[in-house]
Amino acid sequence: MRKQQLLIDGQWVKASNGALGEVKNPATGEIIAQASLAATEDIKKAIEAAGCAFPGWAELSPAERGAYLRAAGEKVMERHKEIGALMTEEQGKPLLEAQGEVKKAALALRYYAEEGERVYGRIIANAERDIESRVVYQPIGPAAAITPWNYPVELLAWKICGALAAGCTMVAKPPSLTPLSPFAFMKCLVDAGIPPGVINGINGPGSKVGRQLIENPIIKKMAFTGSTEVGRLISTDCGPLMKKASLELGGHCPMIISRNCDLEAAVEGAVRRSFRNMGQICISINRIYVDQVIHDRFVEKCVAAAKKLKIGHGLLTVPCDLGCMANAEGLAKTKEHIADAISKGANVACGGQKPEGKEFAKGFFFEPTILTNVNHQMKVMTEETFGPVVGVMAFDDLNEAIALANDTPYGLAAYGFTDNLDEADKLAREIHAGNVAINNVDAGVMNAPYGGWKDSGRGCEHGPEGLMEYLEAKHVRVRYLHSDR
Ligand code: NAD
Numbered sequence: 001m002r003k004q005q006l007l008i009d010g011q012w013v014k015a016s017n018g019a020l021g022e023v024k025n026p027a028t029g030e031i032i033a034q035a036s037l038a039a040t041e042d043i044k045k046a047i048e049a050a051g052c053a054f055p056g057w058a059e060l061s062p063a064e065r066g067a068y069l070r071a072a073g074e075k076v077m078e079r080h081k082e083i084g085a086l087m088t089e090e091q092g093k094p095l096l097e098a099q100g101e102v103k104k105a106a107l108a109l110r111y112y113a114e115e116g117e118r119v120y121g122r123i124i125a126n127a128e129r130d131i132e133s134r135v136v137y138q139p140i141g142p143a144a145a146i147t148p149w150n151y152p153v154e155l156l157a158w159k160i161c162g163a164l165a166a167g168c169t170m171v172a173k174p175p176s177l178t179p180l181s182p183f184a185f186m187k188c189l190v191d192a193g194i195p196p197g198v199i200n201g202i203n204g205p206g207s208k209v210g211r212q213l214i215e216n217p218i219i220k221k222m223a224f225t226g227s228t229e230v231g232r233l234i235s236t237d238c239g240p241l242m243k244k245a246s247l248e249l250g251g252h253c254p255m256i257i258s259r260n261c262d263l264e265a266a267v268e269g270a271v272r273r274s275f276r277n278m279g280q281i282c283i284s285i286n287r288i289y290v291d292q293v294i295h296d297r298f299v300e301k302c303v304a305a306a307k308k309l310k311i312g313h314g315l316l317t318v319p320c321d322l323g324c325m326a327n328a329e330g331l332a333k334t335k336e337h338i339a340d341a342i343s344k345g346a347n348v349a350c351g352g353q354k355p356e357g358k359e360f361a362k363g364f365f366f367e368p369t370i371l372t373n374v375n376h377q378m379k380v381m382t383e384e385t386f387g388p389v390v391g392v393m394a395f396d397d398l399n400e401a402i403a404l405a406n407d408t409p410y411g412l413a414a415y416g417f418t419d420n421l422d423e424a425d426k427l428a429r430e431i432h433a434g435n436v437a438i439n440n441v442d443a444g445v446m447n448a449p450y451g452g453w454k455d456s457g458r459g460c461e462h463g464p465e466g467l468m469e470y471l472e473a474k475h476v477r478v479r480y481l482h483s484d485r
Contacts, residue, residue: 002032003033003036005183006036006201007046008200009049010195015038017039021204022035026324026326026327026363026364027092027364027365033180036203040212043171043213046201046202047200047212050171057164058167062165065116068193072188072194074106076102084100086184087101090181091323092363093278093323094312095318101153101154105156105185111446112161115464121134121135131479135474137473137474138472139168140168140472141218142171143219145163145173145224146206146223146226148226148227149177149327152182155248165470166471170200171201171213172186173201173209176206177326182201214241215241217241223461224247228410248451248457249412249455250412250455250456254286255270255288256395256398256416256417257298258418260418260419269415269439270298275390276322279334280330282413283413285415287374287391290393290395291401292396299392309321309368312359325364330386333386335366337378337379349392350370351369369389370392402430410455411453413436413437415436415437415440416439434449434460446462448463
């Protein structure tokens with residue numbers, strides 16, 4: 001049986017109390033590994049290691065830190081196939097998608113290796129001629145990352161890359177459901193020579209580890225991706241301690257399709273972004289508002305495209321479009337949302353059940369599901385399902401569609417399809433979300449800020465903004481005593 005250890009101060013160690021958690025393959029139900037669960041003492045040691053390593057790491061020049069990150073990026077690229085396979089085994093997504101995710105994490109290391117060198121300050125003229133104000137940015141201190149299981153490597157990489165490039169050290173807590181691939185990613189950093197204590201990895205239940213990370217004064221910043229519910233708890237706990245927190249939380253993302261769109265492109269985008277990773281993406285399309293003139297044609301084409309998606313056991317069926325869901329709770333919630341919609345009058349245009357076949361019997365497999373005749377009384381149109389389900393609703397007028405799109409406490413991502421420039425501009429300006437994609441469904445790119453509005457969180461990852469989350473501004477005011485300027 002594979003064993004996963006903790007990473008503390010550059011050493012791979014078992015939990016001090018010997019505690020282990022099971023890691024299961026969601027496609028088969030098999031136990032594939034045992035992962036050490038950090039005891040209080042282990043978490044303390046990891047935090048102290050990050051604290052001890054901080055001054056030395058912060059003192060390096062950005063170029064020196066960048067060289068470490070670039071070397072780590074090389075290691076990740078070398079190992080992306082095996083790390084991707086581990087991810088598929090523990091999370092259920094198709095192999096090529098998992099390997100692609102790991103490659104994107106390598107790109108994040110390279111990007112932040114460069115971006116770390118582009119942290120510039122400012123010089124500000126004062127009223128007095130012999131005084132100058134300088135603004136400099138300095139690393140905030142040891143940081144902690146808590147991440148979810150849907151993108152086990154990428155979401156962790158964004159935090160580690162931003163923190164390390166800024167000069168912060170880190171204690172990372174990957175999800176206990178899928179710890180293997182994130183630890184394999186962190187091993188690349190250690191094997192690339194990043195000094196002991198700069199990156200530490202602990203596994204364990206979020207509530208216990210999270211509280212200890214927040215309460216320990218050594219940790220100066222929390223970087224969290226996960227549900228809005230847990231994000232709120234972290235925000236509440238960090239508040240009185242004045243601890244900085246960036247929170248990438250849940251979403252309920254709308255797509256608006258105008259009658260003036262390229263219908264084929266809209267269908268392709270809708271199917272891809274509703275069902276990829278079995279809908280277990282914070283920026284998944286959860287609800288589609290389509291002009292009533294093209295509604296029926298759009299639904300017909302989407303159903304045909306969804307039925308063509310190949311479902312498979314991620315490691316055995318290569319390539320495939322969809323794997324299984326990651327856990328039983330997600331599958332149960334998906335079924336509950338479908339049942340709720342049907343009880344309130346929705347029609348199932350396709351899906352709604354487990355696919356047929358022996359290979360799907362034990363895993364959390366489910367068909368991609370399109371619901372029509374939906375409304376905002378239904379959970380599927382208002383609550384995050386985090387499963388392969390999308391509701392499609394017709395609209396008469398673009399203002400009505402925008403009002404429906406904004407009728408949510410969330411504000412993570414939104415999508416619009418139109419060939420009309422004025423409509424594109426209206427959608428981009430009037431939708432309340434941190435990320436709006438027009439005529440495409442990839443709302444995040446590495447060099448532009450990615451973050452949520454409203455209940456979808458605060459702060460950003462990606463881009464220079466993602467780096468600023470780990471820096472503090474300092475104003476230095478200098479009087480030149482003997483200058484004659
Ligand atoms: P979750 O909130 O249950 O868990 C996320 C992480 O937080 C896990 O590591 C977990 O162990 C930890 N945790 C749980 N309780 C905690 C507590 N009390 N204190 C501190 N840490 C705690 O979320 P999940 O089910 O793993 O992931 C799905 C959610 O994540 C969805 O809501 C999804 O939208 C969101 N998500 C958001 C983004 C984004 O970028 N905005 C990206 C991916 C996922």
